[in-house]
Amino acid sequence: MISADNLTELGETARKLENVARDTGPPKRQELDGLLSDLVSELREAHPEAEIDTGIPDSQTVFANEHLKPALYELGENAITHTEHEDGDPELEIRVHSDQDDWVVIEVADNGAGLPEMERNILDGQMESQLEHGQGLGLWFVYWTVVRSGGKLTVAVDEGTAIRVWLHSEDVPDDDLQWYLDLPAENDII
Structure with missing residues (x-):
């Protein structure tokens, strides 16, 4: 049974998802250090029980x-x-890596049991069915945000889950921009 709080949260996420779908403007340059510092502060305030470790460079866009x-x-x-970790509180790592070419990788990793396959399929852009579907809309929101930004996603499940968001460090190539703003295809995810 869905509680009123869960229903409200689902509605808020649906609105965010709709905003992403309607956003057809090109990606814009963003400074990661301030954005991620604010993000970590908000997560620590909302979840004081979690250990959050970061590796954020000073000047990365x-x-x-x-x-x-x-x-x-x-x-x-x-x-x-x-x-849920048997050794104690949840642990979260947020790291930024520069890749060859013009990619920057933002990695969000935890120490949990691993993201279930159905949820990983969402980040791979695979469609849901009535019999097989994820727990909510949050991962669809992540998927569409990254794809509409000209980025890619990878997921690794081992001792926990590491989700990597790949974004361009240089302007998204003009020749490819419309491809990024169109509906995603299977080749959006590496």
Whole structure:
């Protein structure tokens, strides 16, 4: 049975998802250090029980739409709230890595049991059915935010889950921009 709080949260996420779907503007340059510092502060305030470790460079920019921070918050909050660890409190790591070419990777990793396959399928852009579907709309919000920003997602499940958000550090190439703003295809995820 769905509680009133869960229904309210679902409605809020549906509105965020609708805003991402309607956002057809190009990705804009964003400074990661301030964005991620604010994000970590908000997560620590909302979840004081969680250990949050960071590795954020001082001056790193990415190209993304305006929904990047709420999408990363969604990943962090999911990792904290769905992590039950026998050794104690949930642990979350948020790290930023520069990749060759022009990619920046934002990694959100936890120490939980691992993201279920159905939830991983959402981040792979696979459609849900009436018989197989995720727990909510949050991961769809993350998926669409990243794709509409010209980015990609990867998920690794081992001792916990590591979700990597790949975004351009340089302007998204003009030739590819419309491809990024169109509906995602299977080749959006690496």
